[in-house]
Amino acid sequence: FAAYFVVTANENIKKSNKIYVCLCLAFAVFAAVLQAFVPELLLQFFGMAFGELVILLNVQKTDEYVNPELDIFNKRIFLKIVKQDLRAGKKIHLLILQLEELEFIMDNLGAESRSQLLKQIAAFLNKLTKCNAYYFGSGTFVILEEEDDKAKIEVYEETIRESFKGKWTVAGMELSLNYKMMHSSMPDEIWDVPGFYYANNKMRSMTPDKDHMVHVEDIDFKDSKRLAETEKVIKRAIENDYFQVYYQPIYSVEEKKIVSAEALIRLIDPEVGFVS
Secondary structure (H helix, E strand, O other): OHHHHHHHOOOOOOHHHHHHHHHHHHHHHHHHHHHHHOHHHOOHHHHHHHHHHHHHHHOOOHHHOEEOOOOEEEHHHHHHHHHHHHHOOOOEEEEEEEEOOHHHHHHHHOHHHHHHHHHHHHHHHHHHHOOOEEEEEOOEEEEEEOOOOHHHHHHHHHHHHHHHHOOEEEOOEEEOOOEEEEEEEEOOOOOOHHHHHHHHHHHHOOOOOOOOEOOHHHOOOHHHHHHHHHHHHHHHHHHHOOEEEEEEEEEEOOOOEEEEEEEEEEEEEOOOEEEO
């Protein structure tokens, strides 16, 4: 049953991981069969342990999903969880936290001080959320709550506000940090991963209110929706060969004839129509 599930789960498991899991099962089965014919060898549990070692070393690579400098989950595992939850029809809540003074710290106190500050904040968020926080780089942290529990996110917001009222000690100096937060839900307010990236980027240029909050309803998602729709049309065109090439003649006045042509690619989609 395990082998069948692994082989048929095309969307959720990478090909390399399928191979490793099947190898694990093969080791266990081979050892069990061998022990059945030669009982004194006692190989069954050895084969299972060896197979699980293969899984541990090749599939469950924590360094693939953890930022080694800050000891906090990275965006790779965040995106994997979000995509799986959206595919399963789950509603999730996000809290984006953006720090605004990292460049100042970098320029005036150095890279080591910047790293120390990020480590402190990462440890604080890990403790607060029980390791449901993720680092995206450039001073951006995201808290993910898979349960449909808006109240828990609100508790996180208030705790972060209280913590940032104090000082953060870096290189023997006490620093007050400017920051902003945005709470949103998926797929109600942000419907997909590109929409999340769009909101995160737009948030950088927005001014927070007195509670350090930026509101997702103030973001215009028209450009993001248009980009997502365009990508769908292009993928559909590639799969169905909807692209066409038009040749625009170039006429030479001196030679009084057509001397070349400019090749122009055009897309005629059955649903959208002509796309230049």
